[in-house]
Amino acid sequence: MMSTNMWLAIIALTIFYYFCVRPMKYWRKIGVHQGHPSWLFGDNSRNIFGLECFITTIDKGYKNAPDKRYFGMYMFVKPLLVVKDPDLIKEITVKSFDNFADHRDIMPVEADPLWGKNxxxxxxxxxKFMRPLMSPSFTSGKIKTMYGLMSDCAKNFVNHFKNRNEMSIELNVLDATTRYTNDVIASVAFGVAVDSLKNPDNEFFQVAKRATDLTKFWVTLSAFASFILPGSIMKMLGLRFFEEDVRNYFFKVLQDSLQMRKNSGTYRSDLIDSLLEAQSAVRRDNSSRQLNDDDILAQSMIFFLGGFDTVSKLLGFIYYELAINKEVQDKLRKEILEVSRGSDGNITYEAIMKMEYMDMVISESLRKWPIMGGIDRICTKSYKIEAITPDERTIIIEKGTQTWIPVWSIHHDANYFPEPEKFDPERFNEERKKEIYPYAYNPFGFGPRSCIGQRFSLLKCKILIMHIISNFELEPCQKTKIPLGLFKKAFLVNPEVDIFVNMKKIS
Structure with a gap:
């Protein structure tokens, strides 16, 4: 019996060493700087237990490798190469794109087809099949046709507050901006007209909040599990992003909209129309690949997630910065009113796109508060990084290795952006933006895998900010937390508390 127990203990310890301890030496073994990962959890132990935001963990590693172009971390037992150097970022995202062509599986298609097909x-x-079908939906010309739908949502938003009796309104910014982005996405991506401020309990908004709540324990567990479990196991365990009733609700909304358009010939110049055009084009080509309704729903959902949660948070940070930086707000209002006078009060798409200071304010907001916090790539073909400094070795990045571009850390690096905690839109004026080191400013990614919806997201922000600043003065209130930090239990860039400001009516 003693002999059997001893052998079982030896086998257990051997397995533990091989799968939990040995992997933590990977980077050090090939000559890459790394920190002090925990067994099994790697560098994620504080994230798992809600003690630290993932972006903060990456930033600590970034600061602990001050003279390195890259360094190694571990997502549980899997190695993660964090690339700091903008020149190397250019190599990975543009010049050697074929070697880093994919994102990692956040949720395998076997576990959640609705997510996996986006x-x-x-x-x-x-x-390669889907990207050219989606691209026409996000050209400047196509987005221009959506301007009216977005503008209507922004006008509803502003009128809701203008029609209230109070001269000064204490606003929970994220709650309000989430309702605005919900209405825009409902209109543009699903063909549904809703007013989530007037009807706060509308079903579309309530289901949307559930679909985009990425701080839920089950969603967080699913995200981290995807690093170590195959899709078949995740499916068996029922781990997924979208609950079945959420998926069914959006599928029915989409199906009803598709059927209505097919029956009536209605054309709204929105995302669904663009996808229907792509679907028809594929059918005419008699391609072996087809674009079915599930594919359309998957693209609508990623468009929804990208435009609902991330844009509402960006708008929240813009509100916050304008409220605590009055001189920036006043200068922006001056530009908006000048453009408005030149357009007889009817600001067109062309007019809003010419607002230079508006661009500067949003660019600086994305610099200080990059919503995604970082960008991932999977090495799809082995790649050699040549040594260029005395303390480097030439290394081979193996196929399947995960890489991470630490956008938050680079944007807050004083070597690239002096006084990084200062909100300074003038960084992006015509003269000074030429001084920004290429590929250091990276809110949407670079190369073929850059964010396809960035024009749409930026326009959505500009329209609402234009209407708000024209009619209200933003200022801090008692509930405004200054300075604002990051929410420790989030994977991405979330404010640590709700953002509150006062909105004072301007006559």
Missing amino acids: LVQLKGEDW
């Missing part, structure tokens, strides 16, 4: 998650030939 453009961000598609890989290889599937991505």
